[in-house]
Amino acid sequence: MKDKLAEKLKETLIKIGNKSHIDLSDIRIEIKENKDKDFGDFSSNAAMVCAKKLSLTPIDLAKDVIENLKGIEGIEKLEIAGPGFINFFVTNTSRFKVLEDIFLEGDKYGIKTKTDQEKILIEYVSSNPTGPLHIGHGRGAAFGSVLASLLRANGNIVDEEYYVNDHGRQMDILAVSVLLRYIQLNDIELYYPDDCYQGDYIKEIAKEIFVKSKNKLVPQSSEFFELVKKAKDSEEGLNETISWIKDEEVQNLKIIKDSALKNILSVIKLDLKEFGVNHNSWFHESSLYKKEGSKNSKIEQALETLQNNNFIYEEDGAIWFKSTEFGDDKDRVVRRANEDPTYFASDIAYHLDKYERKYDRVINIWGSDHHGYLPRVKASVSALKQDEKKLEVVFIQFANLLRSGEKVSMSTRGGEFIELADLIEEVGSDAARFFYINRKGDQHLDFDLDLAKEQSKDNPLFYIQYAHARVCSVMQKLNKNQKLDINIAKKNLNLLIGEKEIDLQKQLAMFPEIIERSASKLEPHTICYYLKDLASIFHSYYNDEKIITDDENLLQSKLLLINSVRQVIKNGLGVLGIQAPESM
RNA sequence: GCCCCGUUAGCUCAGUCGGAUAGAGCGCUGGAUUCCUAAUCCAGAGGCCAUAGGUUCAAAUCCUGUACGGGGCACCA
Structure with a gap:
């Protein structure tokens, strides 16, 4: 209308x-x-x-x-x-149409089909594969996942990708951490450096490798143990240890790194699955370093292109990219004096790869602490003669966890962070998703654990789900031979002209536009608020009116109305990846 | 110092690419249940939309300055 x-x-x-x-x-x-x-x-x-x-x-x-x-x-x-x-x-008559639409379209109501579908890539989570996901990752995971389904609901083709940082210093530290825990399994006393990963999962991984490798990976050189001692509380010492292993224990390091990575990735995948997050693409940073037959690696190719486009120069022994030509604050190193490419260099190659895969839009979900990183990435995209407007970054602010009104400490030092899996176990995947996306992404979020578990209207998700369950409950209460009869209902729509009945129809009619707006602004939280409003009007109506009556015409028209509410709540929660329970 | 984000009721937050009298929940006060889930509903009180200018027929919304709060400014990833 x-x-x-x-x-x-x-x-x-x-x-x-x-x-x-x-x-x-x-x-x-x-x-x-x-x-x-x-x-x-x-x-x-x-x-x-x-x-x-x-x-x-x-x-x-x-x-x-x-x-x-x-x-x-x-x-x-x-x-x-x-x-x-x-x-x-x-006119009232023209409002009724939405009820017939919802009945006909069912699960498809509000879901758009477009002829000019966009092909979209969303990259999110992409946490370092050095440990299980913690609650800091949860918000980005929920946001990316919902955004993907939202953009699909809006008629697009969406790929969800996880960028696995399986190359570089963090991976080296991981390998050293595992190796040291491994050595400790032999009751050999040794210093465990502060900068190594502290979580118990490292010990588990070490144990697993210990069994598989039959304990053959312990370095035999006393030089190694001296280095470890030095690495105890100095970063320099740790670096020396790493480079010693890299030189002397290449084969063993590879075994440890590969198994640790495999182990941790499988844990991450499991956690994401429990959270209803489904990446269909896993892109490994290490692949950017590999030669492709006779061709150079992706990183070398990207750097060559930058060089050919005259955006590269050498200074202080390092190779720099002239990102200032595209508005960045300063130029950036892409190759260190020791000739290793920087992380930024691999990110340039990664983004080029995304562009080469011919997406109409490339969306990154980043923690907002990375916002300063965007200008250089955009600069590199432009310097590679790609359309930087295709690249959109949504920044996600950290979430505080509250228990009994108190902030839960989230210190990552000493590995005492709370794992995402624990959060999901405590409040459930539905509540976790809802509360994570209930606010605009770039704003601080207080995640109230007690509220997420509460079964009352204070908990907006409960309130919405309860509305859905209430409709289902009414349907259950009907006599056995009774059910919604669309033909009778359609003939009696003119009975639905009470104030709240009209309000409900108006609200229901807005759903497709809410999806569209929410998708185009990349703001999933809009749907949460919409559903809450819908539930609120419904609860109010339900309180005023008895649905089940002996008047068959009235009954059928009301059944159609409340089932429309049920359907829209189901569709809305569906986009959010949240269950719509039939009873509570 | 530079950059990004925020500031709306006592608290937590919405607010439609600028629109008519700024909304919701919590909390507070007072009510509703022989009846489909009261796990809910109804009513009342509560506002200088941080602040000073500007643009406009029209500003919480757009622009500029200021204050306060959070984050970021690596040959780390």
Whole structure:
């Protein structure tokens, strides 16, 4: 209905414009639901926006528009109000259509099919594979996952990718950590450096490798143990230890690194699965370092291209990328004096790879502590002659965990962080997802553990799910031979004209637009608030009205209404990856 | 110092690419249940939309400055 009105309105304006030879075809007018019922169902600011161009007062223009709009089907009344708003009063009959639509479309209601589908890549989580996911990763995981399903609901093709940082210093430290724990299994006393990973999972991994390798990986050189001693509390010492292993124990290091990576990745995958997060692509950073037959590695190729495009120079023994030419604060090193490419260099190659895979949009979900990193990545994309506008980054702020109103310490030092798996076990995947996305991503979030578990209206997710369960409960209470009969219901829609019944129909009709807006703004939280509003109107209605009555006509029309509510809640929660339980 | 984000009711937060009288929950006060889930509902009180300017017919919303809070500024990943 709203779309139809918007179209008619625009046609009318163009027609009026033509009379005075003024082109209004690209003017942007707005038509929106009214908060205040006295102003009708919809209102438009069209007359106020166009009045100046036509040298008319908004009121006069509005009068003209209304004359032209008269006689449109479904409109009961048109009014001019305030400084020149055009208010639309819709007939009850035209509101009923949404109920038939929902019944016909079912699970598809609100889900768009587009002919011009966009191919979108969302990369998210991408936590270092050096330990299990903790609650700091949870928000990004929930956000990316919901965003993917939201963009799909909006008619696009979406790939979800996890970038595995399986190359570099963190992996080296991981390998050393495991090796040291491994050695300790022989009751050999040795210093365990502060900068090594402290969690108990390292010991588990070491044990596993210990069994498989039959304890053959212990370095035999006393030099090694001296280095470890030195690494106890100095970063330098740790670095020396790492490079010693790299030189002397290449084969063993590889075995340990590979098994540790495999082990941790499988844990991460399991955690994500429990959380309803499903990446369909796992991209390994290490693959960017591998030669491709006769060709250089992806990183070398990318750096060569930058060089050919004249954005590379040498200084202080290092190789730099001129990111300042694209607005970055300073130029960035891509190859260290020791000739190793930096992390940034592999990220350049990674983004180039994404572009080569021909996506229309490339979306990254990053922690907001990385925002300073974006200008250089955008710069590199531009320098590689790619369209940097295709790259969008959504920044996700950290979440605080609250228990009994107190902040739960999230120190990652000493490995005392809370694992995502523990959070899911405590509050459940549904609540965790909902609370993580209940706020705009770039804002701080207090995740209240007690609230997430509470079974009352204070808990917005419970409130929404309860509305769904209530409808299901009514359906259960019907006599055995009774059920929703769409034919009877359709003939009696004119019984649904109570104030709250109309409110419900209006709210239900907004759902497709909510999906669309939420998707286009990359803001999933909009859906949470929409569903809460819908549930609220429903609960209020339910309290006022008895659904089950002896009057078959009335019963059927009401059943259609409440089942529409049930369907939309189900669809909305579905997009969020959350269950809609039939009883609670 | 530079950059990003935020500031809306006592608290936690919404607020439709600028629109008519700024909303919700909690908390507070007072009510509703012989009845489909009271796990709910209804009513009341509560606001200088941080602040000072600017743009506009119209600003919580856009622009600039200021204050306060959070984060970021590596040959780390």
